[in-house]
Amino acid sequence: MKHSDPRQGIDWKPDPAIPLSLFRQIEIYIREKITTGEWTAGYRLPPQRVLAQSMGVNRSTLVAALDNLIAAGMIEGRRGGGTYVSGSGWHALAHGAPPNWNEAIEEGWYYPNLPEVQLINRAEFQPGIIRLGTGELAPELMPEDAFNDILRSLSDRSRTLNYLQPQGSLELREALSDYLLTCGIHASPSAILIVSGSLQALHLISVGLLPRGSAVLLEKPSYLYSIHAFQSAGLKMNGVPMDAGGLHIPRLEDMIEGGTHQGHPSPLLYTIPSFHNPTGSVMNDARRNELMSAARAGGISILEDAAYTDLWLDMPPPLSLKARDTDGRVLHMGTLSKAVSPGLRLGWLVGPEPVIRRLADIKMQTDYGTSSLAQEAAELWFAGGYHSRHMDRLRPELRRRRDFMLELLERYFNGIAEWNKPAGGFYIWLKFTASPLSIRQLFHACLQDGVLIHPGFLYDRLDADHLRLSYAYASEEEMERGMQLLAKAARNLLES
């Protein structure tokens, strides 16, 4: 347990080695939380059961500490249950009206993450949890040695610790320009913006290029439905259906003509053409050409998310949309988060120079640039040839894991579900065919068993029968055990 949360206990335990009784230690700990203002007036303490468990003490020990604090007027029980930091009494006497942060938290306009996403973000750090849906490489697949190499090289050279140029380090943009050329994309350094991960690129685009109230077209389902980058900027999302070859072009054309895009002069289509998140599908070559024609005819621009492109397992995907773009219609984003290191937070956006400059200006106002250390490391990553060597090593590993998960699916899910065989990326889009089954119930049942899954409704609010599985994170042992538990939980729910 790494951070405290009402539902999750706290990250502190009394120490039996200290010559002070456990309940006194607890009392002092909570008193300090309150007097330092880390727990403000009205803060609800975690339930006694959770608190006692996370502190590793008997409930009676905890209660002794809480009773003393209640007697001191620092906390109070409330009708209907729950223990709260006192809002009047002790606090008010000592300090006047306490600050009303709860109201402030509710009034900020940025959407909170979906409750399930918040739960997933936290559960991922629970020790022992099996992560069957995580969109991230397992630690053992990451290039730790290569990074140590790179850090050693960096420690030998001189560097600027100062702010970098608004678009990011020129050396890195030059290295990326060379890398992109190997992907068929001509991009000068001046047409590249370095970002702190592609989520930031989405954020910059949403506030820098799209008027509030305008609509974004996107695949349905889509990863983009699981985050609020666009909605928090006041944008609407119009889902376009997919088939096995990718985006359904006639439906897209209907939506463009029908003006579903609310009259914005140049509506934007967000798409993940290669190894789509969450479906794993690949837009085929013909479909890509049709999409480019439809975009030209309909006057729309495209945001191509190439996060998974390098992660092909059987053969490289068709040429990217940006490589087919001749009039600056496509913005192309890439990232090191999927194939290399999520924690590094490094991505890039390619587009027409005026667009890149506008977004660089906003980025300067948001975080004043991406960390120079991360940029230096990324520069060596590409310029030093680490990237292609790493991909060559990674692919067979990931292929083995994919094949193993497909084997497990055959073994445990025959008759109750169907699935695709992805040619790359991380994801299998599992569909339960033996409905009705509550995916929400399944999610919570699995969590009880220590298995973390990603419900399909994260990617399409109305979806009722999918899960996103990932073979990138869990070890084979974990996959085996997790898939067994998942199948069992599903069959239990189907039978009840």
Added chain:
Amino acid sequence: MKHSDPRQGIDWKPDPAIPLSLFRQIEIYIREKITTGEWTAGYRLPPQRVLAQSMGVNRSTLVAALDNLIAAGMIEGRRGGGTYVSGSGWHALAHGAPPNWNEAIEEGWYYPNLPEVQLINRAEFQPGIIRLGTGELAPELMPEDAFNDILRSLSDRSRTLNYLQPQGSLELREALSDYLLTCGIHASPSAILIVSGSLQALHLISVGLLPRGSAVLLEKPSYLYSIHAFQSAGLKMNGVPMDAGGLHIPRLEDMIEGGTHQGHPSPLLYTIPSFHNPTGSVMNDARRNELMSAARAGGISILEDAAYTDLWLDMPPPLSLKARDTDGRVLHMGTLSKAVSPGLRLGWLVGPEPVIRRLADIKMQTDYGTSSLAQEAAELWFAGGYHSRHMDRLRPELRRRRDFMLELLERYFNGIAEWNKPAGGFYIWLKFTASPLSIRQLFHACLQDGVLIHPGFLYDRLDADHLRLSYAYASEEEMERGMQLLAKAARNLLES
């Protein structure tokens, strides 16, 4: 010249060593810019004079290339001047309607930087420019050797390349908790959020804690007026006047009572109590206590920006507001950008746990956390004792520079201006007393002479007679020359 801009030429030159005439090389270069869509239809090329100069060619060579491109229909001259990428003709024939990025750029709702700020951001990278206002340490004052040490240590240890916890690495938060204790601030790791620089903390607070349309109280002048973090989130800014001791408390109380804060339940006051940006002033001890009382009485919360606190030169400033806070009323932000490394992009925010958790959730949606490399380096920076050793070495250096700039002011500005003697931080708030003088004209005149200054109106829209000077960046030789040129330009303007 590091990045291209209509007003600044481009970052490419034809190469005389290539067996192809210069004008053909230029023609091919521009043709490629257009066919790759980096220069989209309607893009305005830099003026011929600027373009020829930045390419290092005669204007006639450039014109020969442009003529060929005009003949090919790829670019066109327009009435009223200027050369543009063709919007119809070649483009339309080949591709249908071009994407309308210009409109998109204007419709995004995030404010662009002020024109002068954009100009400053660019001019800072002009070779040879003397930066007299830059709020950043000179490269030679930064701890390059210490960072190489840290990188070497990092290269020997194993690390996670995966995503970190939403609030940031626990090890770094523990190191910061220890560091903050030395500043008199009790903050558990669970009450700390790691951010990518304090600008990001402002951004998170503006969208996560403050309803659109609410007002933020702040010192006038203030650094915060020079950026749009708060305005872009739809917030109003109400400036509170200052005197030599800091914020004017009776005026603040009037504003709170008068409801200038628009009825928001818990209005926020942003303040830089120590070595204020741009005035360099320090809120005295008594004033800090008065402010805390006024905040309690008026029910307001405080955002304390401690960016410059460690940069005291004569003696440490009074205890921070957060160290005086007993009911979680103060959010406290700190950063490595001012005293250590701006490029690292690492800062922290301390506050009540529910506030920190809410902002961590938004941060996860904005950039999915701060770069793990930057967090690892910062952890070693504090835990390895580098910070205090660096500050001990830095102070005498910075003190020398401050004293030298004060000497130059005596020498060149007597009779036309007055100034403070800052006890720390970077800034001198220079006031021209021999008005009227157009600071905007002075800014541009200095830029012509290769001297970059920061006009006072960046920090207070109505200010007409101040400059923010910084002794942190320019070398002594540059300061001497720059201050001479500045004084000359000012006297010229005063005489004309």
